[in-house]
Amino acid sequence: DTGVSQDPRHKITKRGQNVTFRCDPISEHNRLYWYRQTLGQGPEFLTYFQNEAQLEKSRLLSDRFSAERPKGSFSTLEIQRTEQGDSAMYLCASSWDRLAAYEQYFGPGTRLTVT
Amino acid sequence: AQTVTQSQPEMSVQEAETVTLSCTYDTSESNYYLFWYKQPPSRQMILVIRQEAYKQQNATENRFSVNFQKAAKSFSLKISDSQLGDTAMYFCATLDQGGSEKLVFGKGTKLTVNP
Numbered sequence: 024d025t026g027v028s029q030d031p032r033h034k035i036t037k038r039g040q041n042v043t044f045r046c047d048p049i050s051e052h053n054r055l056y057w058y059r060q061t062l063g064q065g066p067e068f069l070t071y072f073q074n075e076a077q078l079e080k081s082r083l084l085s086d087r088f089s090a091e092r093p094k095g096s097f098s099t100l101e102i103q104r105t106e107q108g109d110s111a112m113y114l115c116a117s118s119w120d121r122l123a124a125y126e127q128y129f130g131p132g133t134r135l136t137v138t
Numbered sequence: 139a140q141t142v143t144q145s146q147p148e149m150s151v152q153e154a155e156t157v158t159l160s161c162t163y164d165t166s167e168s169n170y171y172l173f174w175y176k177q178p179p180s181r182q183m184i185l186v187i188r189q190e191a192y193k194q195q196n197a198t199e200n201r202f203s204v205n206f207q208k209a210a211k212s213f214s215l216k217i218s219d220s221q222l223g224d225t226a227m228y229f230c231a232t233l234d235q236g237g238s239e240k241l242v243f244g245k246g247t248k249l250t251v252n253p
Contacts, residue, residue: 032140068240079238081240125171
C-alpha cells in the first residue's frame with residue numbers, strides 16, 4: 024500500500040492554457056474523489072467516481088473542467104482555458120467502500136498557479 | 139445542504155498541555171459521519187478521528203478524543219498531552235451516509251504547539 028499519489032505536485036501555467044492532473048488511488052480502492060482547496064479554506068468537493076462511473080459533480084465544476092477514470096484505476100482532471108481563479112491545491116482521495124466507514128485517504132495534492 | 143463551521147481560525151498551546159478545537163455543523167440527514175482531519179504544513183491530509191452519528195459514545199484515538207453533542211450539532215476535538223508534531227491545520231468534516239459520499243469541510247483551525 025503506497026498511498027494515494029498525484030502528479031505533478033506543482034504546476035505553473037499561463038492563463039488560457041490547458042492543464043491535466045493525474046491521481047493514482049490506493050490499489051483496489053473503488054471510490055475516487057477530487058477536491059479543490061484555496062488558501063485559507065477547507066477542501067471543496069468537485070467530483071466523485073465509483074469504479075469508472077462518475078456519480079456526482081459539484082456545481083463548482085464548470086464546463087472547463089472534466090474528469091475521467093478509465094478502467095476504474097487512475098483518474099485525470101483536466102482544466103481547459105485556465106483562469107487565475109483556478110489557482111488552488113487540487114486534492115485527490117480514495118476509499119474502499121461504505122463498509123470502510125467512509126474513510127477517505129488523501130494524496131499530497133497538485134498545486135496549480137495560473138499567471 | 140450540509141455546512142460546517144469552525145469558529146477558531148488559529149489556536150496555540152504549550153507542549154504537553156490540552157487543547158480543544160470547536161466545530162458545529164448542520165445537516166438534515168439522520169445518519170451521518172463526522173471527522174477530524176489533520177493537514178501538517180506541506181504534507182497530506184490524514185484522518186485523526188471519526189464519529190458515527192448514531193453512536194452516543196464519544197470516539198477516542200489515543201491522545202485525541204471528541205465531545206459529540208448531537209442535539210447541539212457540536213463536534214469538538216480534544217488533544218491531550220500536545221506534541222510538537224500536532225502542529226497543523228485541523229479540519230472538521232461531515233458526510234451524509236444516505237446520500238452523496240462527499241466530505242463537507244469547515245475552514246479549518248491552525249494549531250500551533252509551542253515548546
